[in-house]
Amino acid sequence: MIVPPSVSKVLDPESQILMSLRLTLWVGLTFHTILGFIDPILAPENIQVILLIRFGGIIPVLFICLLLTYSKKFQALRVFLTPTPALVSSAGFICIMIIAPENEILRISYCFGLFIVVSFGPTLLHLSIPQAVMLCGSTIVGYNIYELTSFEFDSDAKHTTLYIGINVLLACASGLGVYTRYITRRLINENTYSAQIIARERNKIQKQMAVQSQIMNQLVESKQKLDKSFLIRNKLLSLIAHDIKGPLASVKGIVEMFAAGVLTLEELKHHAGRLSQLLHSTNNMLSNLLSWAVMHVEQKAITKENVDLNAIILENFKLVRDVAESKSNKLINEVPEPCYTNVDPSLLNIVVRNLISNAVKFTESGKIIVSATNNGDNMVIDISDTGVGMKAEDINKLFKWEERSSSVGTRLEKGSGIGLLISKEFIEKQGGELRVKSVKNQGTTFSVVLPQT
Amino acid sequence: MTQKKFMLVDDNETDLFINRKLIEREPFTAGIVCWQSGARALEYLLSIGAEDLPDFIFLDIKMPEMDGFAFLEKLCCIQLLERPKVIMVTSSTATEDIDKANGFRQCGVVDYIEKPLSVDKINHLKNALLLN
Numbered sequence: 001m002i003v004p005p006s007v008s009k010v011l012d013p014e015s016q017i018l019m020s021l022r023l024t025l026w027v028g029l030t031f032h033t034i035l036g037f038i039d040p041i042l043a044p045e046n047i048q049v050i051l052l053i054r055f056g057g058i059i060p061v062l063f064i065c066l067l068l069t070y071s072k073k074f075q076a077l078r079v080f081l082t083p084t085p086a087l088v089s090s091a092g093f094i095c096i097m098i099i100a101p102e103n104e105i106l107r108i109s110y111c112f113g114l115f116i117v118v119s120f121g122p123t124l125l126h127l128s129i130p131q132a133v134m135l136c137g138s139t140i141v142g143y144n145i146y147e148l149t150s151f152e153f154d155s156d157a158k159h160t161t162l163y164i165g166i167n168v169l170l171a172c173a174s175g176l177g178v179y180t181r182y183i184t185r186r187l188i189n190e191n192t193y194s195a196q197i198i199a200r201e202r203n204k205i206q207k208q209m210a211v212q213s214q215i216m217n218q219l220v221e222s223k224q225k226l227d228k229s230f231l232i233r234n235k236l237l238s239l240i241a242h243d244i245k246g247p248l249a250s251v252k253g254i255v256e257m258f259a260a261g262v263l264t265l266e267e268l269k270h271h272a273g274r275l276s277q278l279l280h281s282t283n284n285m286l287s288n289l290l291s292w293a294v295m296h297v298e299q300k301a302i303t304k305e306n307v308d309l310n311a312i313i314l315e316n317f318k319l320v321r322d323v324a325e326s327k328s329n330k331l332i333n334e335v336p337e338p339c340y341t342n343v344d345p346s347l348l349n350i351v352v353r354n355l356i357s358n359a360v361k362f363t364e365s366g367k368i369i370v371s372a373t374n375n376g377d378n379m380v381i382d383i384s385d386t387g388v389g390m391k392a393e394d395i396n397k398l399f400k401w402e403e404r405s406s407s408v409g410t411r412l413e414k415g416s417g418i419g420l421l422i423s424k425e426f427i428e429k430q431g432g433e434l435r436v437k438s439v440k441n442q443g444t445t446f447s448v449v450l451p452q453t
Numbered sequence: 454m455t456q457k458k459f460m461l462v463d464d465n466e467t468d469l470f471i472n473r474k475l476i477e478r479e480p481f482t483a484g485i486v487c488w489q490s491g492a493r494a495l496e497y498l499l500s501i502g503a504e505d506l507p508d509f510i511f512l513d514i515k516m517p518e519m520d521g522f523a524f525l526e527k528l529c530c531i532q533l534l535e536r537p538k539v540i541m542v543t544s545s546t547a548t549e550d551i552d553k554a555n556g557f558r559q560c561g562v563v564d565y566i567e568k569p570l571s572v573d574k575i576n577h578l579k580n581a582l583l584l585n
Contacts, residue, residue: 238547242515246465246544246568253471253569260572262474274467 016188017126018069021082024124025066028085032058032092042106046099053099058092083131086121090114090139094146111166114139119173122181132181136174143170236289236418243285243418247278277323284357285418291350292422295429302344302430309339309381313370316353324360324368327410331356334371341372341379342452347426354419355383355446361409362444363387379452384445390438398436399424456483460507460537462494462524463487464516472511472542472570479575491516491524495531503534509582510561511570514543514550522553529560536561538582544568 036054040047065084068077093110118139122132147163254271257263310333317331324331341348352370359368366386373380388410390398398420424434431451438444459476463469469487476482486507488494498506510528514521521541528539539562541554546567554565563582566574 242544245546246515249544249568250465250467250471253571254467256569256571257471257474262478262572267474271467271470278467 014075017078017082018074020124020126021085022066022069024085025062025069028062028089029059029066032062032089042109043096049099050096053092053095057095058088061088079131082125082127083121083135086117086125086127086135087138090117090135090142093117094139094142097143098146098150111143111170114143115169115173118170119177119180122177123184126185127181129178129182132178136170136177140167140170140174143167240289244282247282250278251275281413284353288350288354288419288422291346292425295426302347304342304344304430306340306342307345307348309335309341309372309379310337312345312349312352313356316349316356319353320357320360323357327360327363328365329360329363330367331360332367332369334369335381336372339372339374341374341450343379343450344426344430347430348448348450351423351426351448352381352383354423355448358420358446359383359385359387359444361413362389364410366443374452377452379450381448381450382445383448384443386443389440389442389444391440395436395438399434455481457481457508458483458505459485460494460498460510461485461487462489462491462510462516462521463513463542464489465513468513468542468568475570475572475575476511479579481579491519491521491527495524495527498528498533499531506533506535507537510537510539511542512539514541514545514554522557525557525560525562529557538563540564540566540578540582542566542568542570 032054036051036059039050039054043050062085065081068074068081071077074081090113093113097107097110118136121127121135125131127135143166254263254268254275258268313333313335317333321331356368356370363385364387368383368385371382371384373382398417427434427448427450433449435447435449436444437447459482461469461472461476463472466489469489473485473487477485484507486497488497494510512521512524516524519527521543525539539557539560541562541564543550543565544567551565554562564578566578
């Protein structure tokens with residue numbers, strides 16, 4: 001069994017966004033808390049307001065955002081949560097700058113903060129393009145509003161240069177931030193895409209393998225069927241070769257000798273009886289084979305009808321009467337009259353003929369009894385004899401094509417056992433069952449069980 | 454031409470009759486014994502003296518109880534002053550049977566004939582085997 005190579009676990013984009021948002025919020029919280037301690041040194045004159053903005057505005061908002069990332073509703077809130085840390089930070093910076101306009105160091109350091117927000121925010125927060133543009137735009141616009149409302153540029157050339165420089169810097173940082181975000185997003189997408197392709201291919205391969213193993217199973221099954229049918233065919237051929245060629249050779253030999261003048265008319269007459277018996281059993285076997293072949297080749301359907309069992313039994317008794325008498329066998333019909341059963345008459349006829357002639361073949365100075373019982377669901381036809389019987393291991397071999405070989409009756413009658421196999425098949429075709437009970441030297445009973453529904 | 458003695462082993466009465474009838478009319482035939490069972494035929498071979506041993510055995514393959522090959526195996530094992538030549542006479546034309554019969558050449562198998570035996574086949578045998 002081939003197993004497709006396993007794919008290393010790739011974090012899906014949703015989890016990536018969640019993880020980086022949480023990280024950003026933690027970093028932001030830590031950053032603002034530390035700044036809260038630096039603020040008194042940088043801007044001692046406006047410290048209350050600055051701390052209020054920081055600890056009363058920025059830090060609680062970031063903290064709430066952080067808590068919300070653990071909420072089940074995160075997916076629904078994501079679109080608002082992702083830009084919030086950066087927007088709150090830049091808003092906070094701008095607010096502080098408005099409050100402490102004269103403090104040069106504070107202003108420059110917060111401009112640096114804004115710069116960090118616009119350059120790293122889009123990437124860290126996995127912002128979409130509109131979100132990133134909104135963040136950068138609002139930061140730059142906020143800064144400009146602050147500058148334009150605070151100063152008179154004409155009077156201060158140095159400040160004007162600083163103002164333009166910071167704007168250019170923020171614009172560059174924004175461009176860089178959006179571009180970095182674009183690149184990382186693309187890399188992540190590609191990675192995810194290839195992982196998806198691999199997963200899809202793996203699924204496809206697994207499906208194909210499942211189909212293949214199914215096909216393989218079917219192949220094995222049909223090979224077994226084929227092997228069995230080959231076996232049956234070979235068995236049939238060798239049976240035909242022996243059981244039909246043999247008697248034909250005898251007849252041919254006698255006829256040729258008579259034609260060549262080796263045999264006298266009296267000698268021919270002497271052997272005619274035996275030859276006719278040989279031809280009779282050969283004919284019987286051929287008709288068995290033919291009905292079997294017709295059944296298989298033409299796929300003939302079963303045509304069940306109500307027939308009187310007695311008619312079939314008496315007809316077949318008539319066929320074997322001479323042979324039975326020559327072996328001092330009594331043929332007894334114990335089937336109640338009339339006994340109607342729902343079967344395919346031609347198939348049942350072959351079955352009954354085979355079972356009765358088998359009983360006669362293996363019985364000497366005994367009885368062959370046919371009886372029938374109908375229990376409503378099933379018709380059971382028993383064909384029992386008081387003949388040679390069988391050992392348990394022989395009974396097991398009876399219905400196996402591969403174990404069949406010529407069997408010999410009490411008077412060395414030839415037989416292949418093929419009639420029995422065909423009978424079994426014909427009974428099973430009608431949904432029935434062939435059972436056998438036998439005791440060595442006491443006799444055999446074949447029971448044909450036919451469902452009546 | 455020296456006189457030859459024959460033994461026929463075949464479970465089929467009619468075939469036995471055909472074979473016997475065709476052989477006994479030949480002038481070189483000194484005697485024919487027929488057996489319908491291989492076991493009985495072996496018993497007979499063991500019970501007779503050297504002068505009664507058959508020169509040729511016509512042997513069928515498909516026989517109940519002891520088939521032709523089982524008979525040959527037993528025949529190989531018994532001590533005989535002179536080994537009879539065995540001619541397989543059978544209705545089987547299966548190559549595996551012919552190959553198997555050829556494997557018994559050291560036991561005296563000299564020919565393989567398809568049933569039924571006929572005047573022509575006897576003549577062929579006469580030229581190939583009996584006159585040498």
